Amino acid sequence: MSTDADRLQELFRALGDATRRTILDLLAQHGPMTVTRLADHFPHLVRSGISKHLMELRRLQLVHDNKRGRERYYRINAETISQLLRPWVAKYEKYWDDRLHNLKQAAEEQANTKKEDRP
Template sequence: MSNWVDDADLVFRGLTDSTRRAILGLLSGGNELSVNEIAAHFPEIGRTAISAHLRVLRESDLVAESKDGRQRLYRLGPNRAGSALDFLRQVYSTSVTPAVSDEITVQRKKGPGRPSRVRRTA
């Protein structure tokens, strides 16, 4: 299997959880936060669980860690997301022709958390 597929696997693993995606959102824009600062945004989740999420994000290279004294700081890591995008482009460029792509429209149901509906137009 090619390297970009392996890298994409790591990225997708990091993105599978909504808490991990929310952590990435907190770190966007160049923010560098400690585990305690991150955990403060998730009062319903313990610090240990946040640390576990950060470990997965580090292993996926989506988050980088540095030390400042005894404190560990987290920021967005190297842009591994490109490998996941490359994978999706490869898959969809060979399986969806422009004509078929133009026929498919995605409509979102009203309300938060509802899945998208795919409908073919005639």
């Protein structure tokens, strides 16, 4: 089945854009955000461009969204990154065992800065 390979290809291509990665970073840091609030962090870009990026991220299931009135809140979907990208990285991992402990600690530190689902 080539579906997983295709998704991985699209995932890498999508993450190759700095704006999209920054959007994911912002969603991870601040929790769910609207397009307008996200666009505030990109003064050199236009809102509709950010909206287009979110459409792409939504299509690849890198973000989820829930509409609340006339606002639409986007939240990160780390599940997709985990399931596709982590196995790919592990494939090339040589010194996995050596650094497993340090890695685990780093992940736990990050988990402490996690946010809730709705603002």
